[in-house]
Amino acid sequence: MIKMKKINKIYGTGASKVEALKNIDLEVKxxxxxxxxxxxxxxxxxxxxxxxxxxxxxxxxYYFGGESVENFxxxxxxxxxxxxxxxxxxxxxxxxxxxxxxxVEIPMIFMGVKAKKRKSMAxxxxxxxxxxxxxxxxxxxxxxxxxxRVALARALANNPSLILADEPTGNLDTKSGDEILAIFENLWxxxxxxxxxxxxxxxxxxxxxxxxxxxxxxxxxxx
Amino acid sequence: MKxxxxxxxxxRELKTQEKRITLTIVALAWGTFSIVVLLSFGEGLNRQxxxxxxxxxxxxxxxxxxxxxxxxxxxxxxRVIRLQEDDVELLKRRISGIGLIxxxxxRYRNNMTYGRKSLSERVIGVYPPFEDLRGYFPQRNGRFxxxxxxxxxKRVVFLGTELKKRLFGEEEAVGKRILINRIPFLxxxxxxxxxQNSMYSGPDVDKAAIPFSTFQTIxxxxxxxxxxxxxxxxxxxxxxxxxxxxxxxxxxxxxxTDKQALNFWDMIEEEKIMRNxxxxxxxxxxxxxxxxxxxxxxxxxxxxxxxxxxxxxxxGIKMALGAKKRHVxxxxxxxxxxxxxxxxxxxxxxxFIVVELFKVLPLEGDAADIxxxxxxxxxxxxxxAIILGVVGFLAGVFPARRAASxxxxxxxxxx
Numbered sequence: 001m002i003k004m005k006k007i008n009k010i011y012g013t014g015a016s017k018v019e020a021l022k023n024i025d026l027e028v029k030x031x032x033x034x035x036x037x038x039x040x041x042x043x044x045x046x047x048x049x050x051x052x053x054x055x056x057x058x059x060x061x062y063y064f065g066g067e068s069v070e071n072f073x074x075x076x077x078x079x080x081x082x083x084x085x086x087x088x089x090x091x092x093x094x095x096x097x098x099x100x101x102x103x104v105e106i107p108m109i110f111m112g113v114k115a116k117k118r119k120s121m122a123x124x125x126x127x128x129x130x131x132x133x134x135x136x137x138x139x140x141x142x143x144x145x146x147x148x149r150v151a152l153a154r155a156l157a158n159n160p161s162l163i164l165a166d167e168p169t170g171n172l173d174t175k176s177g178d179e180i181l182a183i184f185e186n187l188w189x190x191x192x193x194x195x196x197x198x199x200x201x202x203x204x205x206x207x208x209x210x211x212x213x214x215x216x217x218x219x220x221x222x223x
Numbered sequence: 224m225k226x227x228x229x230x231x232x233x234x235r236e237l238k239t240q241e242k243r244i245t246l247t248i249v250a251l252a253w254g255t256f257s258i259v260v261l262l263s264f265g266e267g268l269n270r271q272x273x274x275x276x277x278x279x280x281x282x283x284x285x286x287x288x289x290x291x292x293x294x295x296x297x298x299x300x301x302r303v304i305r306l307q308e309d310d311v312e313l314l315k316r317r318i319s320g321i322g323l324i325x326x327x328x329x330r331y332r333n334n335m336t337y338g339r340k341s342l343s344e345r346v347i348g349v350y351p352p353f354e355d356l357r358g359y360f361p362q363r364n365g366r367f368x369x370x371x372x373x374x375x376x377k378r379v380v381f382l383g384t385e386l387k388k389r390l391f392g393e394e395e396a397v398g399k400r401i402l403i404n405r406i407p408f409l410x411x412x413x414x415x416x417x418x419q420n421s422m423y424s425g426p427d428v429d430k431a432a433i434p435f436s437t438f439q440t441i442x443x444x445x446x447x448x449x450x451x452x453x454x455x456x457x458x459x460x461x462x463x464x465x466x467x468x469x470x471x472x473x474x475x476x477x478x479x480t481d482k483q484a485l486n487f488w489d490m491i492e493e494e495k496i497m498r499n500x501x502x503x504x505x506x507x508x509x510x511x512x513x514x515x516x517x518x519x520x521x522x523x524x525x526x527x528x529x530x531x532x533x534x535x536x537x538x539g540i541k542m543a544l545g546a547k548k549r550h551v552x553x554x555x556x557x558x559x560x561x562x563x564x565x566x567x568x569x570x571x572x573x574x575f576i577v578v579e580l581f582k583v584l585p586l587e588g589d590a591a592d593i594x595x596x597x598x599x600x601x602x603x604x605x606x607x608a609i610i611l612g613v614v615g616f617l618a619g620v621f622p623a624r625r626a627a628s629x630x631x632x633x634x635x636x637x638x
Contacts, residue, residue, distance in 0.1 A: 078545050087544070093536075107545055
């Protein structure tokens with residue numbers, strides 16, 4: 001699914017140069033559940049961004065689904081993010097002025113799904129995370145756990161092969177966090193590939209494999 | 224992206240930037256208003272000027288005699304050339320490009336009497352085609368001089384609008400008899416009201432026209448004051464003019480290149496010049512209005528820049544979810560266009576009201592006749608719509624490009 005060879009990411013130049021990632025070799029297989037851990041500043045988010053095609057490495061090779069992403073342009077990267085990757089963020093990143101179902105629709109809008117189909121699919125997805133009754137509520141009217149479930153439904157909108165989550169339970173209480181975790185497990189069982197950055201021991205405990213990053217290098221690659 | 228969604232986005236922006244957007248819409252409306260009203264008044268002025276230019280006649284050429292400035296075939300220079308009645312027949316017969324032609328002679332200070340009213344007025348003697356040539360159109364139940372009047376040297380008269388009012392007041396004039404220099408004349412028609420800004424020997428509405436033959440039996444003029452013709456095809460007017468010159472130069476024996484032997488008053492050429500002047504005025508007004516709109520456009524661009532900055536996070540989220548550059552561009556450009564459309568529509572409505580208001584306003588006088596008839600033509604509205612569209616698009620496209628090229632990682636981090 002994902003293959004990284006000698007990935008480096010360097011920010012800035014000269015004295016202010018920061019090597020965020022150093023020679024990362026990483027492989028994630030189809031239907032794997034990988035937990036990405038490490039202290040803050042270790043390069044987790046940078047690695048996430050590169051995996052999620054939000055950012056490109058300074059050097060090294062990155063294959064997504066067998067394809068080298070290296071020479072992809074802005075639009076091709078956007079297409080991969082749209083069709084193959086579902087993002088879940090710590091702070092949800094929902095659009096505050098749009099209702100729950102409209103938020104779920106967004107990736108489908110960019111994919112060009114017709115309005116009618118979009119709406120029915122969005123409602124279906126919300127139903128699958130138990131929020132059918134909340135479809136027309138705006139994020140401000142939802143609890144943290146509910147917002148994250150909307151975000152999850154949105155991440156699943158175009159049926160992506162990879163779900164990337166960055167501290168998905170970081171802003172949630174234990175109960176809501178467990179609900180989210182349950183959904184993740186469910187998705188994994190359904191065959192999705194999951195890469196989750198987390199400090200939550202409950203998640204890392206259930207992950208198939210733990211990758212630990214320290215100072216931009218992988219210290220521990222395995223369980 | 225669906226329209227409703229765009230409107231929702233715009234509505235949300237409106238709420239957060241209410242004052243700024245409102246001011247910009249007002250600026251755009253004002254810009255639109257200025258350009259449309261300017262152009263409408265320009266167009267109105269143009270039409271009124273053309274109309275009154277046509278008051279003298281449309282596409283006609285007036286020929287006067289002159290004085291030679293070159294010696295020719297043994298004849299010295301400084302010879303006076305005068306036109307004669309048989310020139311009319313000659314020109315009509317020999318130059319096929321001439322459509323209508325008529326001689327015209329006039330006399331000032333003729334005593335004109337109806338009942339107890341006695342005036343001193345101008346009388347002209349003409350042929351029937353004079354009606355179409357110079358716009359001597361009769362009001363209903365009247366007529367102009369015809370061939371029979373000419374043939375029988377009838378004592379009939381066609382009165383100018385103002386002259387009729389002076390002589391008859393509100394009373395019906397057609398069928399009544401008046402005295403011109405103590406000779407009785409039957410009034411056969413009264414001229415319709417007309418606007419006229421070019422004239423010789425006074426406005427037409429003050430004149431009385433009688434058959435040329437009758438005129439000659441009274442006054443017995445040897446020469447013509449002038450003759451008037453209209454080419455069949457206006458585009459051939461230069462050729463016809465040359466033919467006339469050549470033919471008359473043969474008859475009166477002057478050098479055909481002698482430009483002072485005859486005098487021409489060429490309305491066709493005059494109209495061309497007028498049209499160019501008005502085109503110039505129109506362009507000038509359009510530029511002024513356009514610049515006003517550009518200023519408003521800067522306002523729109525400013526809003527879109529602020530909006531782009533405020534929405535960095537939103538753009539980041541959308542990019543993470545797969546928005547391509549064009550999606551971001553489209554959103555920003557369409558918002559700028561929505562602002563432009565709202566402002567433009569408001570401005571157009573306002574100008575429409577003002578233009579309509581001028582139509583019902585009781586304005587009188589020569590200046591009002593010419594100036595106060597604004598016309599809001601389709602051309603003006605199209606032009607404004609195009610300028611607004613371009614302004615809106617440009618005001619949206621630059622901020623949009625900046626927003627669309629932002630780095631998704633940084634945009635996501637933006638709070």
